[in-house]
Amino acid sequence: MNHESPFYICHFLRIKLQFRFNSEVHFIGMESNVYTDGEHSECSERTVQLKNPHLGNMDEDVLYHLALGSKSHDLEEMFGDVKFVCMGGTPSRMKTFAYHIMDVLDYKLPVGAVISEITNYRFSLYKVGPVLSISHGMGVPSIGILLHEIIKLLYHAKAKDPVIFRIGTSGGIGVESGTVVISDNAVDGLGNHFYEVAVLGKIVRRPATFNMELIEQLKSCVDPNDSYETVTGTTMCANDFYEGQGRLDGAICDHSENEKMEYLAQLRERGVVNIEMEATVFAALTHHTGIRAAIVCTTLIDRLQGDQVMVTKDQMEEWQRRPQKLVGEYIKRSLQKKL
Amino acid sequence: MNHESPFYICHFLRIKLQFRFNSEVHFIGMESNVYTDGEHSECSERTVQLKNPHLGNMDEDVLYHLALGSKSHDLEEMFGDVKFVCMGGTPSRMKTFAYHIMDVLDYKLPVGAVISEITNYRFSLYKVGPVLSISHGMGVPSIGILLHEIIKLLYHAKAKDPVIFRIGTSGGIGVESGTVVISDNAVDGLGNHFYEVAVLGKIVRRPATFNMELIEQLKSCVDPNDSYETVTGTTMCANDFYEGQGRLDGAICDHSENEKMEYLAQLRERGVVNIEMEATVFAALTHHTGIRAAIVCTTLIDRLQGDQVMVTKDQMEEWQRRPQKLVGEYIKRSLQKKL
Numbered sequence: 001m002n003h004e005s006p007f008y009i010c011h012f013l014r015i016k017l018q019f020r021f022n023s024e025v026h027f028i029g030m031e032s033n034v035y036t037d038g039e040h041s042e043c044s045e046r047t048v049q050l051k052n053p054h055l056g057n058m059d060e061d062v063l064y065h066l067a068l069g070s071k072s073h074d075l076e077e078m079f080g081d082v083k084f085v086c087m088g089g090t091p092s093r094m095k096t097f098a099y100h101i102m103d104v105l106d107y108k109l110p111v112g113a114v115i116s117e118i119t120n121y122r123f124s125l126y127k128v129g130p131v132l133s134i135s136h137g138m139g140v141p142s143i144g145i146l147l148h149e150i151i152k153l154l155y156h157a158k159a160k161d162p163v164i165f166r167i168g169t170s171g172g173i174g175v176e177s178g179t180v181v182i183s184d185n186a187v188d189g190l191g192n193h194f195y196e197v198a199v200l201g202k203i204v205r206r207p208a209t210f211n212m213e214l215i216e217q218l219k220s221c222v223d224p225n226d227s228y229e230t231v232t233g234t235t236m237c238a239n240d241f242y243e244g245q246g247r248l249d250g251a252i253c254d255h256s257e258n259e260k261m262e263y264l265a266q267l268r269e270r271g272v273v274n275i276e277m278e279a280t281v282f283a284a285l286t287h288h289t290g291i292r293a294a295i296v297c298t299t300l301i302d303r304l305q306g307d308q309v310m311v312t313k314d315q316m317e318e319w320q321r322r323p324q325k326l327v328g329e330y331i332k333r334s335l336q337k338k339l
Numbered sequence: 340m341n342h343e344s345p346f347y348i349c350h351f352l353r354i355k356l357q358f359r360f361n362s363e364v365h366f367i368g369m370e371s372n373v374y375t376d377g378e379h380s381e382c383s384e385r386t387v388q389l390k391n392p393h394l395g396n397m398d399e400d401v402l403y404h405l406a407l408g409s410k411s412h413d414l415e416e417m418f419g420d421v422k423f424v425c426m427g428g429t430p431s432r433m434k435t436f437a438y439h440i441m442d443v444l445d446y447k448l449p450v451g452a453v454i455s456e457i458t459n460y461r462f463s464l465y466k467v468g469p470v471l472s473i474s475h476g477m478g479v480p481s482i483g484i485l486l487h488e489i490i491k492l493l494y495h496a497k498a499k500d501p502v503i504f505r506i507g508t509s510g511g512i513g514v515e516s517g518t519v520v521i522s523d524n525a526v527d528g529l530g531n532h533f534y535e536v537a538v539l540g541k542i543v544r545r546p547a548t549f550n551m552e553l554i555e556q557l558k559s560c561v562d563p564n565d566s567y568e569t570v571t572g573t574t575m576c577a578n579d580f581y582e583g584q585g586r587l588d589g590a591i592c593d594h595s596e597n598e599k600m601e602y603l604a605q606l607r608e609r610g611v612v613n614i615e616m617e618a619t620v621f622a623a624l625t626h627h628t629g630i631r632a633a634i635v636c637t638t639l640i641d642r643l644q645g646d647q648v649m650v651t652k653d654q655m656e657e658w659q660r661r662p663q664k665l666v667g668e669y670i671k672r673s674l675q676k677k678l
Contacts, residue, residue: 052592061588064648065477065580090461122429122477138404138461141478141616145580151590189537198528199582200594200602241404241484243538249400251490251628253391255539263539277480289590309403 045160048151051289061156063149065122070156079157083130084331085150085164087143091117091124091135096317097167097324098126098133104328105129105335131331136166136278140195140239143278147285154291163214163334164286164293167323170235170276171245172299173268177311178228178319180326183235183295184215186279187272189244195284208237208283211292217339218294221329228322233273235295237280245275247307264303274299296323384499387490390628400495402488404461409495418496422469423670424489424503426482430456430463430474435656436506436663437465437472443667444468444674470670475505475617479534479578482617486624493630502553502673503625503632506662509574509615510584511638512607516650517567517658519665522574522634523554525618526611528583534623547576547622550631556678557633560668567661572612574634576619584614586646603642613638635662 055061060071068075086101088094098115101107107129109115118125123146124135134150136143143166154162172179186208187193194205215232222230242250246260267275279295286293298319300309311319333339394400399410407414425440427433437454440446446468448454457464462485463474473489475482482505493501511518525547526532533544554571561569581589585599606614618634625632637658639648650658672678 050590052587052589054587054592054596058588058647060647060649062647062649092460121431137476137478137481138484139476139478139480141578141580141583142476142481144578144583145477148581148589148591155590190540190542197579197583198577200585200598201529201605203529204582204593238537239480239483240536241480242487243543244480244483244536246539248391248393249397250391250487251389251494252487252624253393254543257393259539266540285591308397308399308401310399310401 047158047160048154048162048289048291050152050155055152055155061152063153065145066125066149066153067119067121068153075153075156076158079127079132079153080159081130082127082132082154082157082159083162083335085132085134085154085162086167086327087134087136087146087150087165088167089136089138089169091120093167093320094124094126094133094135096321097328098128098131100321100324100328101128101131101133101331104332105131130335138241139277140237140281144197144281144285147282151285151289151291162291164282164291165327165330166278166282166293166295166297167327168276168278168295168297169300169320170274170297171301171303171309172274173264173272173303175231175273175299175302176229177299177301178315178322179299180228180230180322181235181274181297181299182215182218182230182232182326183274183279183283183297184210184212184232185234185271186210186283186295187234187236187270188280189236189238191270195280197281206284206288208280209287210283210294211287214292214294217334218296218326218330220339221326221333223325223329226322230326231273234271235279235297236267236272236275238275238277241277245303249307261304268304275303296326298322386497386499387494387501387628387630389491389494394491394494400491402492404484405464405488405492406458406460407492414492414495415497418466418471418492419498420469421466421471421493421496421498422501422674424471424473424493424501425506425666426473426475426485426489426504427506428475428477428508430459432506432659433463433465433472433474435660436667437467437470439660439663439667440467440470440472440670443671444470469674477580478616479576479620483536483620483624486621490624490628490630501630503621503630504666504669505617505621505632505634505636506666507615507617507634507636508639508659509613509636510640510642510648511613512603512611512642514570514612514638514641515568516638516640517654517661518638519567519569519661520574520613520636520638521554521557521569521571522613522618522622522636523549523551523571524573524610525549525622525634526573526575526609527619528575528577530609534619536620545623545627547619548626549622549633550626553631553633556673557635557665557669559678560665560672562664562668565661569665570612573610574618574636575606575611575614577614577616580616584642588646600643607643614642635665637661
């Protein structure tokens with residue numbers, strides 16, 4: 001497949017056709033009813049632009065935490081067709097999501113082949129046709145590293161107008177456990193609407209802003225027959241799971257139950273629907289580089305009821321599938337041009 | 340094994356003897372020449388004290404990210420003998436370290452048994468006799484979650500006077516790649532000697548302080564025949580790998596090469612020997628709960644020479660073994676009472 005051509009998706013379809021009628025063509029890509037439906041206006045879509053004047057001068061760019069490099073790997077050949085990057089905390093969730101996307105896209109591999117991690121060094125990365133599924137670990141610094149390297153990967157690969165999703169878990173505030181939250185706003189632990197990072201010894205702030213059009217598109221993909229609610233609201237991004245989220249059950253706690261409840265009530269009044277640990281940097285880095293991105297989380301607990309996450313394995317797995325279902329539906333409709 | 344007794348280690352030795360002469364005793368612990376050497380004054384050592392008045396009132400404590408609980412598991416039976424907790428970024432490094440400790444302690448399993456992860460849900464946890472080996476992911480929030488839960492685990496298990504190590508990777512400043520750094524000081528990206536976290540909407544600061552006696556003991560374990568240097572110095576803890584460490588090769592960069600070099604020179608003048616992403620919270624949470632703890636990192640690059648980590652796999656593995664060797668030697672001598 002020649003990804004240098006701006007018409008590589010059209011070219012891809014030609015190869016696909018060859019595969020069907022010419023057994024001598026070695027085609028190791030996907031066979032998907034969904035991906036090939038609809039109009040192919042992707043041919044004219046724009047590539048990712050970095051906000052870094054230095055990278056153009058570099059002979060090689062090693063994406064250290066992905067165990068990939070711009071010289072050691074043909075990133076355009078490997079990832080030029082990527083349209084969606086989906087991130088979540090754990091390797092197992094992102095493996096499950098990769099299989100879910102195989103179902104959604106009716107993605108077929110040759111007999112005897114299975115999907116396999118491209119890397120599991122620091123993050124666990126899967127590719128299913130135009131979808132990357134990758135774990136991001138926990139917390140702002142971890143997903144920050146991944147975002148820098150994924151954005152550079154999309155740039156090197158000349159991916160066309162990609163969308164990045166985080167499909168996560170969170171603690172809800174005043175919503176039933178298992179509710180799905182689409183973040184339309186992100187605040188840090190002090191209520192600031194930005195991502196703050198020390199650069200060369202000074203604080204730099206970047207707006208933590210989501211793409212409202214994408215949020216509306218996601219909302220349009222919600223299944224009205226779902227047995228649970230899907231809501232939009234502000235997501236608080238904490239830098240700690242225990243003290244930083246007002247919990248009383250860490251190894252260290254200096255505050256009282258009353259102080260905690262007062263704080264959670266204040267958050268709710270300000271429109272905070274859930275608390276997780278990645279939203280500000282996710283919104284800020286994608287917004288700053290002009291990449292459409294959204295966060296869809298399930299809530300594992302209502303923090304107004306308690307601190308401890310006590311969920312059965314089956315319940316946890318079912319709740320974690322809910323954001324996957326919504327993002328999968330978005331991907332399917334997006335490829336079918338039905339949004 | 341009855342871990343409730345303050346004499347459980349002595350008791351353990353009795354069971355061990357039974358194992359040798361009575362085939363009906365089911366002994367699934369370890370056989371180790373090192374662990375059973377020396378005097379057993381551990382019998383009088385102190386247990387971990389939490390800084391949280393609420394935990395005593397809780398019926399159960401679910402260590403969510405470790406997939407363990409104080410009711411669902413007999414934590415005292417499983418972990419009461421833990422003396423050392425070793426943490427490092429990746430699951431593969433901590434698996435390697437578990438096998439290294441098996442060698443160091445001459446730890447034997449029954450024929451047909453192998454060590455296996457106790458959990459790999461969010462962190463990857465191994466146990467080799469008195470040593471836990473566990474991955475912590477990347478960044479302050481990730482290792483912060485692990486520290487809260489490991490400290491609670493040690494408390495529930497009634498572990499006696501445990502020591503926690505981080506065996507990590509880092510970027511060096513003005514030292515040859517592969518140098519081993521024992522941190523004797525930790526600063527954040529603004530040069531502050533504390534860990535800062537937003538609790539109930541307000542900033543809380545905790546001193547990031549190391550145990551100087553432990554550092555001296557570690558230094559005494561350095562092999563004078565090593566082909567590389569082991570140094571002590573200040574470790575800077577950044578919240579980002581790219582901009583936050585002054586790199587020029589992220590997806591976003593607003594500063595120049597000259598500004599970066601000036602900043603790195605300033606850090607060096609202030610005694611910063613290496614940069615990683617976990618030191619402040621590691622030092623602060625262990626210091627606040629009175630647990631001896633130390634960080635030993637290898638350096639993968641000299642940042643005065645460049646930004647990109649371009650190391651062969653073999654070189655990387657050899658460099659990563661260096662902190663493991665030092666901490667392994669400390670553990671061996673500690674169990675032999677030869678420090």
